[in-house]
Amino acid sequence: xxxxxxxxxARMSAVRPTGPLDRVAGAHDAAVLAVARRGxxxxxxxLADALQVTPQAISKILTRLIDRGMIAESxxxxxxxxxxxxxxxxxxxxxxxxxxxLTSSLLHGxxxxxxxxxxxxxxVEIDPRQPVPALIADLAGTARELARHGGGEMxxxxxxxxxxxxxVEGIYRGSASSAxxxxxxxxxxxxxxxxxxxxxxxxxxxxxLVGESWSQPGLLDNAALVLAEEGLGAxxxxxxxxxxxxxxxxxxxxxxxxxxxxLPCPCxxxxxxxxxxxxxxxxxxxxxxxxxLATVVLDLVRLVDVDRVVLGGRSVYAHHQVTMEAVRRxxxxxxxxxARVHVEVLLSTRGIDLIAAGAACQVLEHEYGLPSALVxxxxx
Amino acid sequence: xxxxxxxxxARMSAVRPTGPLDRVAGAHDAAVLAVARRGxxxxxxxLADALQVTPQAISKILTRLIDRGMIAESxxxxxxxxxxxxxxxxxxxxxxxxxxxLTSSLLHGxxxxxxxxxxxxxxVEIDPRQPVPALIADLAGTARELARHGGGEMxxxxxxxxxxxxxVEGIYRGSASSAxxxxxxxxxxxxxxxxxxxxxxxxxxxxxLVGESWSQPGLLDNAALVLAEEGLGAxxxxxxxxxxxxxxxxxxxxxxxxxxxxLPCPCxxxxxxxxxxxxxxxxxxxxxxxxxLATVVLDLVRLVDVDRVVLGGRSVYAHHQVTMEAVRRxxxxxxxxxARVHVEVLLSTRGIDLIAAGAACQVLEHEYGLPSALVxxxxx
DNA sequence: ACGATAAGCCAACGCTGTTGCGTTACGTCA
DNA sequence: TGACGTAACGCAACAGCGTTGGCTTATCGT
Numbered sequence: 001x002x003x004x005x006x007x008x009x010a011r012m013s014a015v016r017p018t019g020p021l022d023r024v025a026g027a028h029d030a031a032v033l034a035v036a037r038r039g040x041x042x043x044x045x046x047l048a049d050a051l052q053v054t055p056q057a058i059s060k061i062l063t064r065l066i067d068r069g070m071i072a073e074s075x076x077x078x079x080x081x082x083x084x085x086x087x088x089x090x091x092x093x094x095x096x097x098x099x100x101x102l103t104s105s106l107l108h109g110x111x112x113x114x115x116x117x118x119x120x121x122x123x124v125e126i127d128p129r130q131p132v133p134a135l136i137a138d139l140a141g142t143a144r145e146l147a148r149h150g151g152g153e154m155x156x157x158x159x160x161x162x163x164x165x166x167x168v169e170g171i172y173r174g175s176a177s178s179a180x181x182x183x184x185x186x187x188x189x190x191x192x193x194x195x196x197x198x199x200x201x202x203x204x205x206x207x208x209l210v211g212e213s214w215s216q217p218g219l220l221d222n223a224a225l226v227l228a229e230e231g232l233g234a235x236x237x238x239x240x241x242x243x244x245x246x247x248x249x250x251x252x253x254x255x256x257x258x259x260x261x262x263l264p265c266p267c268x269x270x271x272x273x274x275x276x277x278x279x280x281x282x283x284x285x286x287x288x289x290x291x292x293l294a295t296v297v298l299d300l301v302r303l304v305d306v307d308r309v310v311l312g313g314r315s316v317y318a319h320h321q322v323t324m325e326a327v328r329r330x331x332x333x334x335x336x337x338x339a340r341v342h343v344e345v346l347l348s349t350r351g352i353d354l355i356a357a358g359a360a361c362q363v364l365e366h367e368y369g370l371p372s373a374l375v376x377x378x379x380x
Numbered sequence: 381x382x383x384x385x386x387x388x389x390a391r392m393s394a395v396r397p398t399g400p401l402d403r404v405a406g407a408h409d410a411a412v413l414a415v416a417r418r419g420x421x422x423x424x425x426x427l428a429d430a431l432q433v434t435p436q437a438i439s440k441i442l443t444r445l446i447d448r449g450m451i452a453e454s455x456x457x458x459x460x461x462x463x464x465x466x467x468x469x470x471x472x473x474x475x476x477x478x479x480x481x482l483t484s485s486l487l488h489g490x491x492x493x494x495x496x497x498x499x500x501x502x503x504v505e506i507d508p509r510q511p512v513p514a515l516i517a518d519l520a521g522t523a524r525e526l527a528r529h530g531g532g533e534m535x536x537x538x539x540x541x542x543x544x545x546x547x548v549e550g551i552y553r554g555s556a557s558s559a560x561x562x563x564x565x566x567x568x569x570x571x572x573x574x575x576x577x578x579x580x581x582x583x584x585x586x587x588x589l590v591g592e593s594w595s596q597p598g599l600l601d602n603a604a605l606v607l608a609e610e611g612l613g614a615x616x617x618x619x620x621x622x623x624x625x626x627x628x629x630x631x632x633x634x635x636x637x638x639x640x641x642x643l644p645c646p647c648x649x650x651x652x653x654x655x656x657x658x659x660x661x662x663x664x665x666x667x668x669x670x671x672x673l674a675t676v677v678l679d680l681v682r683l684v685d686v687d688r689v690v691l692g693g694r695s696v697y698a699h700h701q702v703t704m705e706a707v708r709r710x711x712x713x714x715x716x717x718x719a720r721v722h723v724e725v726l727l728s729t730r731g732i733d734l735i736a737a738g739a740a741c742q743v744l745e746h747e748y749g750l751p752s753a754l755v756x757x758x759x760x
Numbered sequence: 761a762c763g764a765t766a767a768g769c770c771a772a773c774g775c776t777g778t779t780g781c782g783t784t785a786c787g788t789c790a
Numbered sequence: 791t792g793a794c795g796t797a798a799c800g801c802a803a804c805a806g807c808g809t810t811g812g813c814t815t816a817t818c819g820t
Contacts, residue, residue, distance in 0.1 A: 245685025305625025
């Protein structure tokens with residue numbers, strides 16, 4: 001048995017003898033959910049077109065999803081002669097997941113439904129120097145409180161936090177430079193043991209991008225999310241797939257050099273984006289901060305060719321007018337030579353819940369996300 | 381019917397009623413080929429482990445591949461009691477593809493076998509100002525000559541060329557700035573009509589990376605290839621998948637700014653990597669050229685977290701000692717803070733055939749490549 | 761009220777990998 | 791030399807996927 005999708009399906013519907021075709025089914029189920037997630041009711045014919053399968057197959061797929069309570073009929077629609085088209089919609093309340101956003105001083109958590117909508121939020125202040133067991137207790141406590149809200153099957157807990165994180169092992173790596181009590185903590189396993197729920201640990205900006213793209217499938221297939229909070233981070237989704245990279249550090253723009261002989265950085269070099277950005281903020285020079293951001297964004301756009309850039313994080317919200325304008329201007333200028341390339345700059349839609357909601361969506365994506373290129377229209 | 385793999389399989393074995401399971405089979409076939417491509421004979425048990433399927437399934441998969449002549453038995457291997465393990469190997473000569481490398485003054489072509497090995501090469505000088513029909517005739521002529529060499533089924537023709545290329549539509553876009561007679565030429569369709577063979581047109585550096593990774597599956601799953609020839613280009617493979625980006629321009633590093641107030645560039649800005657690099661070369665300052673390269677590579681490593689960087693192209697070969705050293709030094713310096721991150725810098729293995737062989741491998745990859753994340757060990 | 765039309769269901773089908781059990785080929789030991 | 795244990799492998803039955811072709815259902819136009 002095996003492969004990703006098989007596991008997924010095995011988890012989808014409790015007990016069922018493992019079959020190899022599950023992965024086809026799983027991929028199609030996920031694809032249908034992705035379309036339905038956009039909110040508007042969908043019809044059999046449209047789905048057949050989108051998935052490149054027979055309408056009859058869509059019926060079977062929908063039957064499966066309806067059995068699991070994730071899809072429901074939603075009226076019908078008649079234009080011209082013939083039997084009217086039956087419409088279907090997603091059932092958001094059928095599943096839910098918890099997302100936790102951990103920073104050095106604050107823990108912010110949410111419960112989200114199947115569409116990534118936030119149902120409830122909680123915030124707790126935490127002590128950055130408390131030992132790991134106490135931290136886990138805080139996380140578990142908030143998760144348990146949140147688990148009381150909303151209905152449907154609880155899928156798991158996502159945790160998003162800044163700094164080097166190993167999402168594969170579920171470990172917070174921490175940075176070697178600064179003292180850090182949580183360094184090396186196997187947060188995922190500890191929390192899993194505590195809660196007996198699947199746990200996903202990941203980088204904050206990656207969680208954020210998963211969250212943003214979960215609620216608007218397809219829109220952010222080639223996008224970068226730049227997160228400006230305590231540090232400066234980014235994450236990438238290219239050709240529809242979240243990019244991890246060899247060391248799970250793809251998108252770590254904090255230490256890109258933006259100013260040749262700039263300010264010294266703890267990392268040992270000068271002019272890193274992160275220090276320059278934070279320094280500009282400290283000096284309340286929003287224009288300069290925005291310029292730093294713009295440089296980073298322009299680099300990203302050039303190197304990986306994204307057509308949408310999402311900006312998020314506290315410091316961005318605080319001055320989003322200035323920031324967005326500056327970034328847009330820098331992009332216009334930098335890309336003037338390439339007329340065909342248009343890049344849209346967006347402000348994150350989730351405000352303060354950005355990362356927590358994203359972490360919840362990572363659980364959803366792991367369970368019901370597309371296994372990348374298996375499904376969809378011809379990719380030629 | 382539908383989805384990539386279905387088509388692939390349909391083409392794999394001539395006429396066969398389209399089934400939906402083809403894509404599972406196709407993915408598994410491709411995975412087995414990927415393992416076999418490494419050269420060493422493989423055993424049933426090892427494949428079962430790698431693909432996460434039953435040994436019995438591997439038997440069926442191998443039967444399919446043997447029927448198509450792509451795999452053959454290759455002795456057996458006995459250790460201890462019991463029936464000895466049967467070994468299998470890939471049959472390189474069972475398939476072949478043509479690769480063409482087009483520059484403004486030279487056309488270099490190769491035939492490659494199923495493993496990407498070059499069987500034969502041809503070079504022709506061409507006139508950059510000849511009209512498109514004449515260019516197509518040159519391409520077709522070289523392809524026809526090459527097609528006479530080697531055995532096995534001819535799969536198609538790959539074309540790699542510099543400059544903005546649209547691999548989806550198969551069109552050479554050309555740059556708006558310089559005069560260019562081939563701008564907008566639908567090279568793929570024209571050549572397809574001429575040769576009646578599948579044609580793949582792509583960017584030179586992307587072709588090169590496909591070629592390098594085809595012959596050593598898995599090794600370059602997170603890698604960038606930087607190509608320094610007439611211009612400066614790069615391509616990316618992240619998490620095992622070639623990255624295209626929204627406008628098929630991922631990896632276009634030529635116009636990244638490396639020197640704030642550097643030399644003016646045709647693109648309208650100053651200090652672009654490409655002009656700086658070419659200027660350094662013109663001044664025969666190899667050290668400086670290497671520094672520019674190193675800056676670009678460092679940016680790539682930081683932003684997308686590749687763990688291997690392949691360098692290729694004429695100007696790199698000419699002074700590869702200096703170049704490799706400089707790049708390695710810059711990386712060591714730039715990544716000193718992150719001890720866990722180690723990046724290997726490699727010189728392309730294919731020399732002058734780099735792009736032509738890569739273009740041929742693009743045909744192979746399209747036909748027998750892994751449909752990304754469908755197959756393989758559990759990705760948790 | 762009737763026929764044309766379009767959506768959707770049922771049943772049979774081919775294919776996948778899986779499972780269970782039998783077969784083959786080897787080393788070992790009496 | 792022959793019996794035994796062992797490991798690789800093959801055969802046959804099986805479940806489940808989407809497909810195919812034919813039938814049913816529900817609407818509109820006349």
